[in-house]
Amino acid sequence: MARLAIAPVRDLMKETGAKLVAKDAVMKLVEYLEGRIEEITSKAVGLAKHAGRKKVMMSDINLAIK
Amino acid sequence: MARLAIAPVRDLMKETGAKLVAKDAVMKLVEYLEGRIEEITSKAVGLAKHAGRKKVMMSDINLAIK
Numbered sequence: 001m002a003r004l005a006i007a008p009v010r011d012l013m014k015e016t017g018a019k020l021v022a023k024d025a026v027m028k029l030v031e032y033l034e035g036r037i038e039e040i041t042s043k044a045v046g047l048a049k050h051a052g053r054k055k056v057m058m059s060d061i062n063l064a065i066k
Numbered sequence: 067m068a069r070l071a072i073a074p075v076r077d078l079m080k081e082t083g084a085k086l087v088a089k090d091a092v093m094k095l096v097e098y099l100e101g102r103i104e105e106i107t108s109k110a111v112g113l114a115k116h117a118g119r120k121k122v123m124m125s126d127i128n129l130a131i132k
Contacts, residue, residue: 003078005071009103012069013122016107018114020121028127029106033099037075040095041082048084055086056079061094 002030009033040064068096075099106130 010026041056043064048056076092107122109130114122 004074008070012100012103013107016104017111018107018122022121022123024124025110025122025127028124029103029131032106032127032131033102034078036099036102037078037095038082040098041079041084044091045083055088056084056091057088058090058094061091061098065095065098 002027003034004030006030068093069100070096072096 006026009030010021013021013026013029040061041064044056044060047060047063048054051060072092075096076087079087079092079095106127107130110122110126113126113129114120117126
């Protein structure tokens with residue numbers, strides 16, 4: 001089951017030009033986004049540790065996204 | 067200003083091992099996710115058009131993510 005809020009994703013899709021979107025298309029995108037959150041967060045936690053910190057900072061996220 | 071709901075993103079980060087996260091780190095990740103939604107949706111709209119459809123389907127999203 002999706003963890004992210006679905007409606008804001010669908011709204012943003014509509015504003016980006018997808019006037020009609022199948023429900024499972026939105027869910028697929030949400031699933032992808034959740035996977036990216038997990039991948040980026042795991043990297044960022046490792047980067048924070050590497051820098052001797054417990055707290056994940058914006059610089060960790062910036063580096064993890066690259 | 068962020069369009070996605072912030073709290074579910076933060077919750078998912080915490081469950082992925084980021085016990086302490088700076089607020090601007092969460093916001094940076096949300097900003098990245100919003101950018102990905104726009105990029106993927108734009109591609110998916112083009113793919114739906116290419117297939118002679120107005121409605122964006124899951125197959126368009128699958129292809130756009132790749």
